[in-house]
Amino acid sequence: MATHEPVAGTGGRLRLCDFIREQRALILEEWERAARVLPEARRLSQPRLVNDLPPLLEQLADRVEDVHTGNQGSLEEWPEIHALQRLDVGFDLEQVTHEYALLRTCILRLYGQHLGREGGRDTETLLREVERLNQLFDEAVGTAVARYSRARERTLVALDRISEAALGTEDLDTFLERLLRVVLETTEAVDSVTLLLREGEVLRARASVGLEQEVATGFQLRVGEGFSGKIAAERRPLEVRSAAADPLVRSEALRRRGTRALYGVPLITGGEVVGVAHMGSITAFEFSNEDKLLFRAMVSRASALLVQTRLASREREAREAMRTGEELLRLVIEQSGDAIIVTDERGVLRIFNVEAERQHGVSRQQVAAPEWTATYGLLDLEGRPLALEATPLYRALHGETVTEARWKVRRPDGSVRILNGTASPVLRPDGTPAGAVISARDETERLLRESERSETLALLDSLLSTAPIGLAFVDRALRYVRVNRMLADMNGTPMEAMLGRSVREVLPGEAGASLEPLLRQVFETGEPLREREVAIATAADEGRVHHYLLSIYPVRDARDVVRWVGTVVVDITERQRTEEELRRAAEFRERFLGIVSHDLRNPLNAILLSANALMRADDLPPRHLKPVRRIITSAERMGRMIGELLDFTRGRLGGGIPVSPQHLNLRHLVRHVLEELEAGHPGRELRLEGSGRFEGEWDPDRLSQVIGNLVKNALDYSPEGTPVRLLLHDEGESVVLEVNNAGPPIPAELLPTIFEPFRRLTRDSPHPASGLGLGLYIVEQIVRGHGGTLSVRSTAEEGTTFTVRLPRTRGGPSPSP
Structure with missing residues (x-):
């Protein structure tokens, strides 16, 4: 690869600050070539990658010149702005810090080439300039890391709050108000x-x-x-x-x-x-x-x-329409102005609606086939008994369609009504009779009944044609006897082509095979199936699988026998697709947290090693002690946060936090943890009580984490001068540890969710929490990993007590809290 030679200024050898100013273009060109190896950097345009660096180089030159002028300036806001911009385009923290390392390397390498050509200069001043440059880059890295981490944490917390605002509500206006309040807060x-x-x-x-x-x-x-x-x-x-x-x-x-x-x-x-x-x-x-x-x-x-x-x-609107449709269909049959009578191929009555009862003067329970004609006393228009072969039903059962027929009915009370109706055969696909249907109206009240019939039929037609759901009826052979346009469009088959065909013929393959058992179940049990989700591929969308919400209900006759089965279908494919996308996004987020937390440890360890080395340096100026201590403290806190994130990811995605049991005495382990905490909390009293046998198979490191977290919480949320009590109980197969403090009680509304991740207590504390809200979640996961349980009780009288129950061996009993 060709290298660019820096051009010396008019004064020969340049000071480092002057070199950065005069050779800014060369430095940027070299840096861009090196930075393009980063995966995220390859996606950025040249201006978006480089345009923010000239202000940084100008500030670096000014601050390096402080070696000669005696000033003590800083890099101002540039590292913070740069970290936020890189977070916005998807850089991780390692890539952000790597950019600074590349820039420092480019400056020093090019300046070294310049000194090699122009000759040496005052070594002491040169070293002071280089030292100042390194200090500036350390400052930039520290500022960028802090701002990146804070912005990342704020973003994750805000996104979680927005997701929580969407839970438990399907009303759009309620959701929007919750959403905007989260943004405002x-x-x-x-x-x-x-x-x-x-x-x-x-x-x-x-x-x-x-x-x-x-x-x-x-x-x-x-x-x-x-x-x-x-x-x-x-x-x-x-x-x-x-x-x-x-x-x-x-x-x-x-x-x-x-x-x-x-x-x-x-x-x-x-x-x-x-x-x-x-x-x-x-x-x-x-x-x-x-x-x-x-x-x-x-x-x-x-x-x-x-x-x-x-x-x-x-x-929700579709479901309401579906329920309305089901009710209207039943009302159409039961409250129709026409008598509706349906028989099977043997002449046995299956449907005998209310109007049929009124016209014939008998209830549906009194109807008995096949002698029903004699029971009702059918007459011709002259009042003579009507021969069986001349009745509309008999003719329809033998394949004849009877239109605008008139006959009389002599009712049990002696009154006679003149009926006007039609009788039609119901045929199977092979042409054999499957039954007959009669629709008749009372001629005596023809005008009134005709008006009611028109309104009812108009309502039915409007429902079937405009309903945003699929509607259909099938007979016992699972053949379609009535469908609406919406269902036909869902199936990708013309409405006329569906009538008389079976479910398997309209929906071949797995689609029909999955629907048939559900339809037969309703026929056999007479019990409806409501809101059953099914996945079916139809010809309507080139064989792609769609998700439907299916309700199936029986249609009974006067004998309470299921004659037909009605189906109501709602396409919920888009909702399922959205839910799957959200599920994948949530899983990706948690995996991403684990990966980021793991990869952050390398640069963080480098920061800690470098900061500790500075603390041990004999020539460290006193004014730098405080910034170095701040770096060490912040890095150690980040290490704890990363550990919590890794444990959280293991608990969510890795099948639980792993434990490595070994034989130990729990009392000795508790005493050891308390000694470490006492050193960090002088003046606080930590009491340990308990007698009995406390040996078992447990992971000492993980249980130390449990004990330390619970005791530290007790110290943080209890007044100075009050003791923290630890009680050990020998319960035979299990050992119980209780941690009690006398602080203010935890609000009752927080207790059910206290062990959920990213939860922080809102009680007053002299040491407010600064973590991620994962401590109690991780403690519970560790206890579960040992086969134990964790519970909490909190009252104003007794204070707050966390109870850990551990079986002595992993295969032992895990008593319920």
């Missing part, structure tokens, strides 16, 4: 958050916290117009200062409020802009880079949850 300097949803080419204010009048007044604007419209049209974030006076801002509510900083981002899902969210402040003229990064991350998560909530709302 999470971001700094923000006093208003507004969400506009897209409806065609219009953006309409749907929810707001701080600017509720925008929703109340129905504020809206077109895509491309104003602040929010420009964001939706250009599909990128936008920020303005002094929003109250900016002509781009069209909202009168923002102007009246005196909003200064205004920042908005588009909501994009599936490549489509579904809305715009913006946050405002009346105190700040611009938002920090960290707040803008956090806002973009939260809006991105909210976009997916918004789609899920919309789908849930639509599904």
